[in-house]
Amino acid sequence: MSIDQGKALIARAGEGKSYTVGVETLTLADWPEGVPIRVAHSALNYKDALAITGRAPIIRNFPMVLGIDLAGEVLEDSGRFKAGEKVLVNGWGLSETRWGAYSQLVRMPDEIVQPLPAGFSTEQAMQIGTAGYTAMLCVMALDDHGLQPGRDAVLVTGASGGVGSVAVSLLARRGYHVIAVSGRPEQAGFLQELGAAEVLTRDAISAGGRPMAKERWAGVVDVAGGPMLADAIAQTCYDGIVAACGMAGGGSLATTVYPFILRGVTLRGVDSVMVPMARREAAWARLEAELDRSLLARLSSTRQFDELPTLGADLLDGRLHGRIAIAL
Numbered sequence: 450m451s452i453d454q455g456k457a458l459i460a461r462a463g464e465g466k467s468y469t470v471g472v473e474t475l476t477l478a479d480w481p482e483g484v485p486i487r488v489a490h491s492a493l494n495y496k497d498a499l500a501i502t503g504r505a506p507i508i509r510n511f512p513m514v515l516g517i518d519l520a521g522e523v524l525e526d527s528g529r530f531k532a533g534e535k536v537l538v539n540g541w542g543l544s545e546t547r548w549g550a551y552s553q554l555v556r557m558p559d560e561i562v563q564p565l566p567a568g569f570s571t572e573q574a575m576q577i578g579t580a581g582y583t584a585m586l587c588v589m590a591l592d593d594h595g596l597q598p599g600r601d602a603v604l605v606t607g608a609s610g611g612v613g614s615v616a617v618s619l620l621a622r623r624g625y626h627v628i629a630v631s632g633r634p635e636q637a638g639f640l641q642e643l644g645a646a647e648v649l650t651r652d653a654i655s656a657g658g659r660p661m662a663k664e665r666w667a668g669v670v671d672v673a674g675g676p677m678l679a680d681a682i683a684q685t686c687y688d689g690i691v692a693a694c695g696m697a698g699g700g701s702l703a704t705t706v707y708p709f710i711l712r713g714v715t716l717r718g719v720d721s722v723m724v725p726m727a728r729r730e731a732a733w734a735r736l737e738a739e740l741d742r743s744l745l746a747r748l749s750s751t752r753q754f755d756e757l758p759t760l761g762a763d764l765l766d767g768r769l770h771g772r773i774a775i776a777l
Contacts, residue, residue, distance in 0.1 A: 453554075456474060459471060462511035468503060480548065484557050486519070486554070488550060493578075493760055495697065499765070515757075517543045517550060566737040577740065615748070619740065622741060639770070655680055656684055665685075675701055688715075689712070748772055750772075
C-alpha cells in the first residue's frame with residue numbers, strides 16, 4: 450500500500466439499526482481537515498468491542514471509522530505540532546460522532562491532539578489506552594477526596610479487565626490495600642501479581658439486597674454498574690468515595706439515599722471522553738511517573754489490525770484479559 454493511503458476499519462449503515470464492519474482503504478484526502486497523523490498503534494477497549502460487534506448503540510453517525518485511541522507520528526507541520534512529533538488522541542467522541550483511530554492515516558483537530566509523554570512508546574501508550582487512562586482518572590478522584598495510601602482499603606470491581614487491572618496496579622503501587630473482585634477465579638494469581646491484597650468473587654461482596662451493610666472499604670473503583678455497584682456503595686465506609694466509570698454489569702442502580710445521608714458516601718462519576726485537556730494531560734503525566742513498566746508488559750499484549758473484527762467478541766465474551774494494544 451502506498452504511503453498516502455492506508456487501511457481503516459469502517460462501519461457502514463445497513464437495514465434498520467444494523468450495520469456492517471469491514472476493512473477499506475482511505476487517504477488523507479478522505480478525512481476532514483486536521484493534524485495529519487500516521488497511526489502506529491491503537492487499543493481495544495470495552496467501548497471498541499461494543500462498536501465492532503454492534504452489541505450496543507455506540508456509533509451515532511455513518512459511515513464511521515472505529516477506534517477511540519491512537520498514538521502515532523505527525524506527518525507535516527500543522528497547528529501546534531511539527532512533522533515527526535509523536536502524539537496521542539483518546540476519547541473526544543472518536544468512533545461515536547467523529548471518525549476514529551482504526552486507520553493507518555488520520556486527520557485530527559488540533560485541539561484534541563496532545564504530545565505523547567516522552568516516557569512512553571506509542572505501543573506502551575496504547576497498552577494503557579483509554580482503559581488505563583480511565584483507571585488513573587479514578588485514582589485521581591480518590592486522591593482528590595482525601596483517601597490515604599497505607600491506611601485505606603479500596604475495592605476494584607471488574608479487576609481482570611482493562612480498567613480494573615490497571616487500577617489494581619496503580620493503587621497497590623501507591624500503598625492502598627486493594628480488594629480485587631473478579632468473575633474469573635482463574636485470574637486470582639494474575640491479580641495478586643498486580644498487587645491485590647485480596648481477591649474476591651462477586652458473591653463475596655454481596656450486601657444481600659440491603660442498601661447499607663457492614664463498612665468494608667473507604668474507596669471503590671467500579672466498572673460494573675448495576676447490582677455490583679449497589680453492593681459496593683452499601684459497604685463503603687463513612688465519608689468514603691465510589692468512583693463509577695462503567696456499566697459492564699448494567700446501567701441501572703438500585704439503592705437508596707441512606708448511604709449518602711447517613712454515611713456521607715460520595716458517588717463520583719468518572720468520564721473519560723470529554724475531560725478537559727489540562728486534567729487529561731495531568732492523568733497521562735501521572736501514568737508516565739507511576740505506572741510500573743514491567744507490570745504493564747505483563748498485563749498487556751499487542752495484536753494485529755487484521756484481527757480486530759474477531760477481537761471485539763473475544764473481549765466481550767471473556768476470552769481476553771488485561772490490556773490489548775493494536776499494531777497498525
